[in-house]
Amino acid sequence: MYNSLNEKELKVKVEDLIRQFKSSLxxxxxxxxxHLKHIYSVVFESKIEVGPLKLLNLICEKNLEPVFMIVCxxxxxxxTLPLTTWQRASMSQQCLNSLSLLAIEHIVASTLDFRDVIDEFANKNARKI
Structure with missing residues (x-):
């Protein structure tokens, strides 16, 4: 959708988004x-606009995360917003905050050995029983 907007319309919509998420963006x-709008068709070799998850994956595949850090x-x-609103009824705020942090810090998270995390989680749950 952002490709179909002119720069003025795009800036207005982005400024609204920044106001709503000023602590994160x-x-x-x-x-x-x-900048992404101007280079999109050349870098991604397509004029077809893709959804947010596909765009995020394309940016990661081209190693452009440092250039588009805030966009990412x-x-x-x-x-994650649809997930958080759906999960809010059955998940604590602490868990949602942790998931959001994990998504934002995905580079650090990708270096973790999840076997250790899973073992620790299993041990904590085993003690509860």
Whole structure:
């Protein structure tokens, strides 16, 4: 959808988004999105606009995360919002915050050995029983 907007419309929508998520998104988001709009068809070799998850994956595949750092954070937030609203009834706020942090810090998370995490989780649950 952002490709079909002119720069003025795009900036207005991004500024609204920044106001709603000012603690997570910086003011440079607008510049990053405008830059992404200009290079999209050349870098991703397509004029077809893709959904947020596909766009996030394309940015990661091309190793452009350092260039579009705030865009990646915004896309991760967008991709997890439906989950968080659905899960809110059965999941604590602490767990949701942890999942959001894990999504944002995915580079650090990708270096973790999940076997240790799973073992620790299993041991804690085994003690509860």
């Amino acid at each position: 910086g003011v440079n988001l607008c510049d990053e999105i405008v 954070i915004a896309l991760r937030l967008f991709c």
